[in-house]
Amino acid sequence: MAKIRQLDPHVADLIAAGEVVERPGSVVKELIENSIDAGADALTVEIKNGGMSYIRVSDNGCGMSPEDAKTAFLRHATSKLRDERGLEAIGTLGFRGEALAAIAAVSRVELLTREPGAAEGVSLTLEAGEITEELPAGCPEGTTIVVRELFFNTPARLKYMKKDSAEGAAVSAAVIRCALSHPEVSIRYIKDGTEEAHTPGDGSMEACIYSIFGQAFSKGLLEAKSEDEEISVSGLVTAPAVSRGNRGWQFFFVNGRCVKSKLLQAALEQAYKNSLFTGKFPGCVLYIKMKLSAVDVNVHPAKTEVRFLNERAVFDAVYYAVLSALEKEKGPHELPLPPEKVMRAQNVKKAEPKKDFFKTMPASQLQQKAAKPQESLPLSRGKQMFRYETSAPAAPAKAPERRSEEPAAKERETREEPVQQRLAGVEKAEDFRIIGEALDTYILVEKGEAIIIIDKHAAHERMIFDRLRAGEDLSASQFLLTPLVCELGAEAAQALLAEKEQLEALGFEISEFGAGAVALRRLPSDINRDDAEEILAEAAESLMAGGKVQNAHDELLHSVACRAAIKAGKRSSPEELKYIAAEVISGRVKYCPHGRPVSMELGKTALDKGFKRI
Ligand code: ADP
Ligand code: MG
Secondary structure (H helix, E strand, C coil): CCCCEECCHHHHHHCCCCCCCCCHHHHHHHHHHHHHHCCCCEEEEEEEHHHCCEEEEEECCCCCCHHHHHHCCCCCEECCCCCHHHHHCCCCCCCCCCHHHHHHHCCEEEEEEECCCCCCEEEEEEECCEEEEEEEECCCCEEEEEEECCCCCCHHHHHCCCCHHHHHHHHHHHHHHHHHHCCCCEEEEEECCEEEEECCCCCCHHHHHHHHHHHHHCCCEEEEEEECCCEEEEEEEECHHHCECCCCCEEEEECCEEEECHHHHHHHHHHHCCCCCCCCECCEEEEEEECHHHEECCCCCCCCECEECCHHHHHHHHHHHHHHHHHHCCCCEECCCCHHHHHHHHHHHHHCCCCCCCCCCCHHHHHHHHHCCCCCCCCCCHHHCCCCCCCCCCCCCCCCCCCCCCCCHHHHHHCHHHHHHHHHHHHHHCCCEEEEEECCCEEEEEECCEEEEEEHHHHHHHHHHHHHHCCCCCCCEEEEEEEEEEECCHHHHHHHHHCHHHHHHCCCEEEECCCCEEEEEEEECCCCHHHHHHHHHHHHHHHHHHCCHHHHHHHHHHHHHHHHCCCCCCCCCHHHHHHHHHHHHCCCCCECCCCCECEEEEEHHHHHHHCCCC
């Protein structure tokens, strides 16, 4: 009996009809899955022009007899499903029995295949689904399928294709997804003549990940893990400094299946909130495991979407796993090594993955940590950054005339003492020495066997931002004797007035002032009157663009923090430097609110090597 038969129409109808061939990426996915189903443990994927002109997948799988090869291109021809009951027990990847037929219908296909042990193989040529040539062929065991000129006969579909570069990127993503779901299969991927990836296929997840991501992210991957009885999460996420411009590097596997899920994506990104620039996205390879009954995979015919029984639990598990990875990345950012060192470091990594890979804080522990209110740090206040309130709660919101536009020198004096106390504590807790300030921008610190270079503005900005986000009251507002009239345009003014209360909570009191303007009567004491209009304009813009209050709110916090932070290019006092350095070295401050690192480390070994001492 031939291995391949046409499905009973009834069974065929049972199978949700999905668009198999949408674009080159989906063709590649189907072909790889066929190869893996055919038992291949090594395969090569090659594309040219984003896969539009040429796709080749060669495997060392079970091959097909000449007869089967022809049947394979018939619609609903499959060797993987015999009857209705078989549907339930589907273990193989593709089972619709329509991929080859659908691909062949819209392209020119060449198939070369030989069963192991067979004297010869067969070569088939198809055009728009019709076999135009069949020849016996001498070829290696296994199967090679070449797909040329995709959609050559469907101009309507062709119109929808993106630029070759975009289609190529989608193919790459498809290949990576397949490779990551099958570390036991060695996949070689060639794009326009260049080898892009080659996974070892030795079954090791770590080796597989590093062979794919090694080049792109090198050292910028963090291990994420959380585990409880219901859900386990493990994998790698990108450090904020190596974020991407899109979501193309987010890979989620639920019970071994690569899925798309808004929920998982949201959980991931939530954990990065405020360590990334707006418009930047984290990358990840996360394996999420749970009971089969806790997840429904039959939402989409291609089974790429899933639905979770307990969405909250899944969200939390992923969120905390990622957060713990980011938390763990304490301390200053390392100074990049010279290129040849990076290469060497990568090779070392590839050969011997880190021992404590996937080992990190359990979710429960982290949850406690996250639940704990933020440690109360003194709020730095711009030029008067040492004006701390150590114990007293923030002053009441409406402290009229608390501060005139020129801060009184006296006020500053009275706050000196707590600063000294704070710094005394710092000194005991932290073991470092400030060398000085370079270029009026960077703080140089010696700690242990390393020199740490801190971007003082970025670090300070982060410190203020965290305070603001933790609900720190910016109530120490300054009332303006003459309101500042900001001409923002009608739309912007409306957008701001609609969020009047939110703004007030942040210390900005505005009111309507004729067409297209608002009058600002009160603003946070950290903010210079001259900067106020620009901040409001930015907030309005963000409100109008995103429409999301929370985004605009964050945007506003960013603006306030940036304006209030000490400026690069202006010399700071030794106390200021020390205060900021202590925060950075404690590990509490790692990235500025836009995701830029706040510090770099230059180790003694690197210096010694540079000077050829060792
Ligand atoms: P399905 O994968 O759902 O069965 P396809 O149209 O993708 O449907 O493939 C049809 C049949 O062709 C498969 O069931 C399989 O028997 C055969 N086939 C496809 N690709 C290969 C391959 N690379 N090696 C061996 N057999 C293959
Ligand atoms: Mg298939």
